Amino acid sequence: MRASLIQIAVDEDESVDSRRGRVAALVRNQAGVDLVVLPELWTTGAFAFEEFGRAAEPLEGPTYEAMAKAASDTGVWLHAGSIPERDPDGALYNTSLVFSPSGELAAGYRKIHRFGFDKGEAVLMGRGEDLVTVRLPGTTVGVATCYDLRFPELFRGLVDAGAETLVIPAGWPERRRAHWTLLAQARAVENQAFVLACGTAGTHAGVPQAGHSIVVDPWGEVLAEAGAGEEVLTVEFDPGKVAATREQFPALKDRVL
Numbered sequence: 001m002r003a004s005l006i007q008i009a010v011d012e013d014e015s016v017d018s019r020r021g022r023v024a025a026l027v028r029n030q031a032g033v034d035l036v037v038l039p040e041l042w043t044t045g046a047f048a049f050e051e052f053g054r055a056a057e058p059l060e061g062p063t064y065e066a067m068a069k070a071a072s073d074t075g076v077w078l079h080a081g082s083i084p085e086r087d088p089d090g091a092l093y094n095t096s097l098v099f100s101p102s103g104e105l106a107a108g109y110r111k112i113h114r115f116g117f118d119k120g121e122a123v124l125m126g127r128g129e130d131l132v133t134v135r136l137p138g139t140t141v142g143v144a145t146c147y148d149l150r151f152p153e154l155f156r157g158l159v160d161a162g163a164e165t166l167v168i169p170a171g172w173p174e175r176r177r178a179h180w181t182l183l184a185q186a187r188a189v190e191n192q193a194f195v196l197a198c199g200t201a202g203t204h205a206g207v208p209q210a211g212h213s214i215v216v217d218p219w220g221e222v223l224a225e226a227g228a229g230e231e232v233l234t235v236e237f238d239p240g241k242v243a244a245t246r247e248q249f250p251a252l253k254d255r256v257l
């Protein structure tokens with residue numbers, strides 16, 4: 001399986017419309033891979049809290065339309081990262097969109113753990129309630145978003161639902177980059193799963209982003225890691241390694257709780 005993680009630079013000197021067009025073109029450049037992954041809230045930036053309301057879209061808004069078309073034009077599975085979704089009742093959610101190669105919405109995931117404690121996303125966005133997995137040819141993907149990475153019980157739930165590949169769009173800040181790398185490896189090792197974690201580059205709302213998107217195998221080996229700037233990280237991996245690892249070192253079977 002070939003996957004490309006597009007680590008987008010989210011800077012304030014680019015308009016949302018311009019970035020959306022640029023990202024669609026980057027997706028179209030990935031013909032031949034199986035899965036393309038984008039970061040969290042790449043239209044606004046995950047820390048641009050004041051923009052969430054202004055840039056919020058209905059589920060099937062402009063980003064959905066552009067990404068569905070990019071997926072079908074390119075013939076790839078596309079985890080299009082997340083958008084600030086405004087639902088029909090007016091509430092905001094941090095919602096990830098996964099498109100099939102024919103441009104159908106295969107899954108939507110509203111982020112469960114919202115970041116900011118008593119500020120920012122944690123008060124502006126509603127909390128998602130449902131764990132989400134998507135069947136791709138050869139692997140079942142479990143989806144999570146950024147701050148979710150700190151909550152291992154969510155990933156156990158995804159494993160119980162059949163997940164073998166964990167895909168995590170993020171907008172992770174540079175000042176906690178060490179946590180990002182460590183947690184991505186921990187989630188891979190403890191769940192004996194591939195982790196594909198795609199972050200943003202650039203600086204928005206005064207928060208420099210970590211970049212360093214990372215792909216980790218079920219043994220915890222880092223298969224690929226991006227640098228700090230905008231970059232497309234392409235990696236080839238064998239989804240069969242999940243079953244092999246779980247069989248050879250069956251620690252998941254020793255779970256008690």
Ligand SMILES: NC(=O)CCC(=O)C(=O)O
Binds near residue numbers: 040146
């Ligand atoms: N957008 C986020 O969820 C940020 C998470 C973060 O900065 C952290 O967990 O640290």
